[in-house]
Amino acid sequence: MTPQKPDPATPHRPDTARRSEKSRRAIHEAALALVGEVGYPRTTIEGIAARAGVGKQTIYRWWSSKADVLLEAFLELSAQAAREAGAEPYVIPDTGDLATDIKAVLRATVDQLHDPRFEVPSRALAAEGVVNEQVGRQFTAALMEPAIQLYVDRLRSAQQAGQVRPEVDPRIALEFFISPLAQRWLQYTGPISYEYTDTLVDYALYGLAPRD
Template sequence: MAATKPTPDASRRSEKSRRAIYAAALELVTEAGYARTTIEGIAARAGVGKQTIYRWWSSKADVLMEAYLDLADQTAEQTADQAADQAGADPAPGNYALPDTGDLAADLKLVLRATVDELLDPRFEVPSRALAAEGIADAAVGREVVAKLLEPSLQLYVQRLRAAQRAGDVRPDLDPRIALELFVSPLAQRWLQHTAPISYDYTDTLVDYALYGLAPR
């Protein structure tokens, strides 16, 4: 009797295709820019049919956003694993809360320095700029960028500031969602508009100004 061939695993094949599409989208937007990146180009680079992409996504913006979020998640998991290894603890999948050492200023400076590193890393910078620019031109894309990319990250700052409120480190009447804009928004504006370089010194100063104000101590 002839041996029966194993049935192909459709889910594994789909995941492999999805990963190839993510990689192709990020590579093409880096090499050619967002305007010259097309669904056809992504499909050709990924080795899949164009209809495969349209079956999962409605536009190249959707593909790029999902690819970027996947890259960010993988990077966050690697960072969490490394931190857990250094601390001799088990990693907590999906737990991307900001550090809480009891020193709010130090914690915020650490996270914003990591943000500077990410914003200056071409793997993140190019797709980030592409999505930000498309979000300005297309309101629907802009809402998706805010909902899927920006707001989840901002909520991590909200949680950390609320913890600081409970610890008595900041005013109890403070609105964390507004307060975080004192250091996040200037960094985003400087990065987007190229008004000046971004650096650790810059974000450290933002935290100091936000926490301690402008009045003499």
């Protein structure tokens, strides 16, 4: 069957799915940019809408609050950063070598923390989470807990393989990797580098005592 040519008299129908996705991306970018520039308290739905070039009602159609907008924007940004690094979002590899796997994930985290797209808004949100308990809990539950669970699952897998002592609590053990990195990044107490995170993993897994 020969395909028919479009009738010039027929009005062009806009692709609403494409338009909606374009608006969603613009809203994400506007929300992250604003919270980095003016902080969380001064970021408003009205400001996000104006920055994104959409109506306020468009935002309320998809999200109930600015926190919901920022949560989704951050999750998408993190997934995008992982894809750009050639990794699967929300996955810790299991090659059978725990040290290698954790080092790879922390190196990707270093890259993310140095990326201005992520660093600027995440610092603003981290600061707000310290003084605003509700915001802190909301962002921890949505952004931190899923990542923490990945570490827990990987450490449990290592326990089953006999690479970690069976009595070790993975939830506590993962703090050896995450907490020092977060503290150094938030408080500017030292440089964030691959060498630093590799050393964290070595110290955590192999301890400080002399080895034979």
